[in-house]
Amino acid sequence: MRVETVWLGRGGQGIVTATYIVANAAVIDGFYALANPEFGAERRGAPVKAFLTIDKSPIEDQEPVKTPDVVVIFDDKLIDTMRFAIDAVKPGGHVIVNTAKSPEEMKKIIGRNDVYLVLLDAVGIALKHVGLPVPNGPLAGAFSKVMGFPRLESIKTAFETQLGKAVEENFAATKEAYETALVVPPERVEQAAKPKGVISTTSAFLTGPYEIVGWPEVSKAGAVFPGSSLFYATGGWRLEKPVIDHSKCIMCRKCWMYCPDDAVVEAWKEVQGPRGRVFRMKVIDFDYQYCKGCAVCADVCPTGAIKMVREI
Amino acid sequence: MSSGGRFAKIPVYIRGNYLVKTAIKAAEEYQGQYEYANFELPDEELFLPGHGLCASCTIGVIARHMLKVFGPDTVVINPTGCAEVSTVVYPRTNWGVPWIHVAFGNGGSVASGIEAAIKALKRRGVIDPGRRINVVVFAGDGGTADIGFQALSGMFERGHKVIYVMYDNEGYMNTGIQRSGTTPFGASATTSPAGKKVPGNVTHKKPMAAIAAAHGIPYVATANPAYVHDMVYKFKKAMEVDGPSFIHVLQSCTPGWRFEPKYAIRVLELATETGYWVNYEIERGEFRVTLPVPRRKHVKCFLQLQGRFRHLKPEEVEYIQKVIDRDVEEINRVVGREVIGPVDPSLPCLTERK
Amino acid sequence: MTAQALAPVEKKVAQRRIALTGNHAVALAVKMCRPEVIAAYPITPQTPVVEKLAEYVNNGELDAEYIPVESEHSAMSAVIGASAAGARTFTETSSQGLGHMYENLPIAVGMRLPIVMGMAVRTYSAPINVWGDYSDVMSMRELGWIIYIAQSAQEAFDTVIQAYRVAEDSRVHLPAVVAYDGFWTSHVLQPLDVPEDEEEVMRFAPITRSWVRLDVDNPAQLGAVGTPEWYWEVRWQAVEALRESQKVIEEVDEEFGKWFGRRYGLFRTHRTEDAELVVVTYGSLYGLAKKVADRLRQEGVRAGALRLRVIRPWPGDQLKKALEAAEKVFVIDRAINHGAYLQGPMAMELAATLQRPVYSALATIGMRAIDSDMIYEAALKVLKGLWAPNQTYTIGLRGGYE
Ligand SMILES: Cc1ncc(C[n+]2csc(CCOP(=O)(O)OP(=O)(O)O)c2C)c(N)n1
Ligand code: SF4
Ligand code: SF4
Ligand code: SF4
Ligand SMILES: [Mg+2]
Secondary structure (H helix, E strand, C coil), rough: CCEEEEEEECCCHHHHHHHHHHHHHHCCCCCCEEEECCCCCCCCCCEEEEEEEEECCCCCCCCCCCCEEEEEEEHHHCCCCCCCHHCCCCCCCEEEECCCCHHHHHHHHHHCCCEEEEEECCHHHHHCCCCCCCCCHHHHHHHHHHCCCCCCCHHHHHHHHHHHCCHHHHHHHHHHHHHHEECCCCCCCCCHHHHHHCCCCCCCHCCCCCCCCCHHHCHHHHCCCCCCHHHCHHHHCCCCEEECCCCHCCCCCCCHHCCCCCCCCEEEEEEEEEEEEEEEEEEEECCCCCCCCCCCCHHHCCCCEEEEEEEE | CCCCCCCCCCCCCCCCCCCEEEECCCCCCCCCCCCCHEEEECCCCCCCCCCCCCCCCCCHHHHHHHHHHHHHEEEEEEEEHHHHHHHEEEEEECCCCEECCCCCCCCHHHHHHHHHHHHHHCCCCCCCCCCCCCCEEEEEEEHCCCCCCCHHHHHHCCCCCEEEEECCCCCCCCCCCCCCCCCCCCCCCCCCCCCCCCCCCCCCCCCCCHHHHHHCCCCEEEECCCHHHHHHHHHHHHHCCCCCCCEEEECCCHHHHHCCCHHHHHHHHHHCCCCCCCCEEEEECCCEEECEECCCCCCCHHCCCCCCCCCCCHHHHHHHHHHHHHHHHHHHHHHHCCCECCCCCCCCCCCCCC | HHHHHHHCCCCCCCCEEEEEEEHHHHHHHHHHCCCCCCCCCCCCCCCHHHHHHHHHHHHHCCCCCECCCHHHHHHHHHHHHHHCCCCEEEEECCHHHHHHHHHHHHHHHHHHCCCCCECCCCCCCEEEECCCCHHHCCCCCCCCCCEEEEECCCHHHHHHHHHHHHHHCCCCCCCCCEECCCCCCCCCCCEEEEEEECCHHHHHCCCCCHHHHCCCCCCCCCCCCCCCCCCHHHHHHHHHHHHHHHHHHHHHHHHHHHHCCCCCCEEEECCCCEEEEEEEHHHHHHHHHHHHHHHHHHCCCEEEEEEEEEEEEEEHHHHHHHHHHCCEEEECCCCCCCCEEEEEECHHHHHHHHHHCCCEECCCCCHHHCCCCHHHHHHHHHHHHCCCCCCCCCCCCCCCCC
């Protein structure tokens, strides 16, 4: 028996910890396991991927998983960027997603009818028990539920060794997820069928939509040039987005001043006056391509004009 | 150091237990209007979005405004650290000005070389001699106070006209929140963890601004991005002096300090409101508090917002308060007047905003 | 091209003969190349170079910014910064100073900066020893620098000029180091020919400024993070450039010969054509190796000598050709390759190049004195089969492997 899994999420969501905990718990249960995270140069919020392989026999072939049995997705907004991983799941395999969306909607978004869909609001559960939007404990619970291992008690022990704190809170979240995760079985599975794709060995997908070229084409001395970062849409990092009520805004520009991502912009808005005349007004707006949803703008706004709205 | 002032050889205020003697004298606090009102900060962004800094990282706030002041004729030297690894990752960059990263401990020396090259190339007519090109180091506390300390000192002592901006998040954040020479007393960091025996970091912040001033360079300042106008005013001044300048900027770090991202600016405000961080400048040896604080909040307001101080016992918090009280006293003595007021327990820690 | 064919050609540039130590010859060459920024830190045995350069600058003979840095780490950092800003730069160091600047050496390569560095070689501590062996420069072999080893003051002088021209060539854009014996060259007064008109040097090696630079009118960012998806490709360009540089090195050497009447090749040979034994070495020791070859020839042994000059890029094909016919290749190394199959670094590389066993010995370690008789004795042992190939012997080590 061997189970190969890929865990996809964002730095800071506890994805590495999640794979360590599940691997550790599997080891407690007598399995062999390898939790193999990929570390990029990015900070929390940027996409991260980790491989976790669990086997009855020792594992020496430490290589990237190309066609996983299970894919765990920490953030349903990542689905589009990470579609290649969903496509690579073996028929009859599992796609475990942290989402608050309805099963129907998720089925459509995932777009596969030959795999198990496992859905849970892991962030909601984590907020309830741990008080932080860290979906790792609940996703470990959902994993245990559908795979039948590792045992919940082992996960608890693994929390103790891996976290060493807030064990009860995290375990409560894991247990709730174990109990409530929704499992949508596949419509049909052709066991012999191959997955639609494979996960590429490079992790280039993480850094942006850049053309991967050979050595003669890369820039001399590794020099880079202004403007290139604009392709890096960090808006995908967001869990919440800022929304403005223009009627409360006094245009003090504090939000603009303190946004670390230059995502607060001034825009012109057309408003209709009482007698039909159209006025153009300068207003504050957000550049959601880059806004990471940090909520600094909402916090510094003196009039409460900015509210944060949960996105996933 | 401009010597022969009215108060030659006054001990400079230093956080912690040490006093360094240097010719620093009191000056009137800054009375003038700040150069830029909110609406007058240039709109042009030379630090472009699409970077890998954590959500809410105030490195972004500092870098944006820094370049607004320095403008396009600026070369940035960025030693290894969060700012560097998050903003220039092949094939993308967030900087709109020439920028270079060489290594971790050599911001001061790389800048020395660049400044010297510009001088020489102006003499040889390769660069227009009339053109002002700002040479700016943007370095972390580790790259400045620790591994880059010698290169920094050499750069100051040789008098290169370089603006050195140290963003201080009080730890080695890039490598995962280890302590640095500027990690404050009591903070838990991964190499000074809050343990059963030792309550986190047991040393005080290395007083970098005072150390810089002791080199006798023409302009030294501390700044806080929560007070953007004060900060940009200092960038502007640093740009105008003839010789090295040093600006020590406090910078909040969500994972390192462990506060909710939305409090990135609040926690910095509290640093100043509690007297933990005093915004001052030392211009040609004249010491001036640029942001007086008439009544202080208790330091617990600053500490309790952050997970890195959560383990502290009340006595330890009181000890930190005492150290601040003593520092404040020292500052007031140097200035000759109470620029930083007493702790007022009636002040609420966080005023809830609407 | 073997070096044998390099008979002096007619000089185009008028020259005068002077006498200088190796260090002062290097300083003079640097001055004639008009670097814009010099940053250096004293260390024996190269100190006279940086002192002389400071003197030139302070006397107004050289219009450069001289940065008296506080360490070698800063020296290399400053020249990297200055070179990135578009200036022609120079620094020089030895031994511990090289160790101190080490982390910056591969950075200069990755950024493709045409820095020229001099090195009066010296061994590494401990025990602390200020004297010359080649341990320091040998530790640079993996980094991507062009490495020249000069034999004499004249050659060090000439090679500095060649190095600027090569490093700044747009097919190359790599840093180059010019190494020469600490003390036995650096501090030995020797005759050399230098151009009457310094301008000739700038005509031969004008500053190209063709490398990637920090320019406010065309802002680029240098020193990006190279993630696993990109690092290899970016670095590979430097690998290819170093390979490519061999052609440029030869070209420049040839042209230098036309201008100044002296050429050196990638390596030099002495009576190797029909040699059964070739003594290979580098630096000032070559003179002794030649003397030994001549002595053996008189005694009826077909002996020759070969001096390695450009060791990076490694002229493997050319060496193979030059040593093909030699029955016994005897490499006298001047640095220890600790723990390797052969303890001599160049012996290892030659064995790999020739794909057959070579004879290996160490000499002059920590500047242990040596004379031609000792080399002669060693060569005899090789000839008589008393020394076996695939082993490293020592010449001058008490209780050593003789
Ligand atoms: C010579 C050397 N030693 C260690 C490191 C590893 N390193 C990289 S960044 C860093 C810490 C940076 O700290 P700081 O300067 O405070 O910047 P921050 O990451 O906090 O922004 C360390 C230890 C290195 N790159 N080079
Ligand atoms: S939420 Fe953060 S990133 Fe987004 S606009 Fe507000 S301050 Fe900027
Ligand atoms: S901070 Fe609030 S009031 Fe001020 S400009 Fe922004 S939204 Fe408007
Ligand atoms: S770790 Fe801290 S300093 Fe580094 S990017 Fe994140 S918030 Fe900024
Ligand atoms: Mg830091």
